[in-house]
Amino acid sequence: MEITPLSEQEIQQLRTETEGTAQKIHFNNAGASLPPDVVVETVVNYLHEEAINGGYETEYKYDDQLNNTYELVARLINAGKDEIALVENASTAWGIAFNGIDFKPGDEIITCEMEYVTNLIGFLNVQKTRGVTLKIIPNDDLGNFSLPALEAAISPNTKLIAMTHISSTAGGMIPIVEIGKVARKHHILYLVDACQSAGQIPVDVKEIGCDMLSVTGRKYLRAPRGTGFLFVRKEVQDKLQLLFMDGFSAPSVSLDNFRPRNDARRFELYEKNRAITLGLGKAVEYALNIGVDRIWQRVQYLANLMRQQLAAIDGITVHDFGEQQCGIVTFSVNGMDSPSVKNKLAQNHINVSVGKAISTLIYMDKNHLTSNVRASVHYYNTEAEIKVMCNTLKALHVSIV
Secondary structure (H helix, E strand, C coil), X not given: CCXXXXXXXXXXXXXXXXXXXXXXXXXXCCCCCCCCHHHHHHHHHHHHHHHHHCHHHHHHHCHHHHHHHHHHHHHHHCCCHHHEEEECCXXXXXXXXXXXXXXXXXXXXXXXXXXXXXXXXXXXXXXXXXXXXXXXXXXXXXXXXXXXXXXXXXXXXXXXXXXXXXXXXXXXXXXXXXXXXXXXXXXXXXXXXXXXXXXXXXXXXXXXXXXXXXXXXXXXXXXXXXXXXXXXXXXXXXXXXXXXXXXXXXXXXXXXXXXXXXXXXXXXXXXXXXXXXXXXXXXXHHHHHHCHHHXXXXXXXXXXXXXXXXXXXXXXXXXXXXXXXXXXXXEEECCXXXXXXXXXXXXXXXXXXXXXXHHHHHHHHHCCCXXXXXXXXXXXXXXXXXXXXHHHHHHHHHHHC
């Protein structure tokens, strides 16, 4: 199906609906996107009502809208509403899923070189405490994940395939759909970290074939910080141990037994910030109204344009590898460390981030990188903003020389 590109008029309207775009050039969307004004208003208005009417009373009033957040998230990733748990962030979501697996000595986990630090710590922990073996599939010389290497690494002891779709410190992407086919063929649990994916790229858990998927709200979904969600396939929910429970997650209780909820909300606790839950729902609705396929088309266009213009600047090295690349663009400036580049750009009202070695330790060590500059585009960014950043970097390099 042909995708209708975002028009200039639409982009200007989306920028008008995002106050922050008038203040800064924001290329730190992989850290935290600028939220739409309607998301901010939703959160602030709810908090105001809580202050006037009371927390429980306001929750009761907005019960339908709060529950609708589950519906919206389910639509976003093509899941069932009963397969969604709302949590604080992607690390919490990933940890609930991963630590709920009943690992035994001798079990094997297969992962990739792009894995995020939090996930790597989880792997190392079960190595130490449960005698689990970790296998890492390196990218090839072109920066692509090797499916044949994955097949060769699978053994009767393989308990889990865990993949980060998009790295924190690189623009490449892991082929999670193709990996899912391998996982299904071998009947292996499959956990996907889609922290940087949702809101940038169409995510379909049925197409991916994953059992569990973790997401944050603050990045490409443009939701408030402190929001995220976990997808757990219905057939897998009973196989995961619950790490914590309360009367919400396990509402059936007697003096000698309890029974968890019959949906993914068993992985939640009752008390959470209802205002930002509504904000998450509003952000997801905003993305769905635009069309994630249209967002992805725009993000790819801007990221490719940025890479081309950066690569043409003397003294700048672009570090992104692989056939599939996303809205994250990583680079370095000869003669200047990444934090200094970030600070110089900030002085010119341009937001970027520093990709630290610890964030994607395997990949960064392999490529001898201690850090890089991470510029991440979103659909509300413009060609003119990319030109401003590149001109600023050109002047910066001239001053170094």
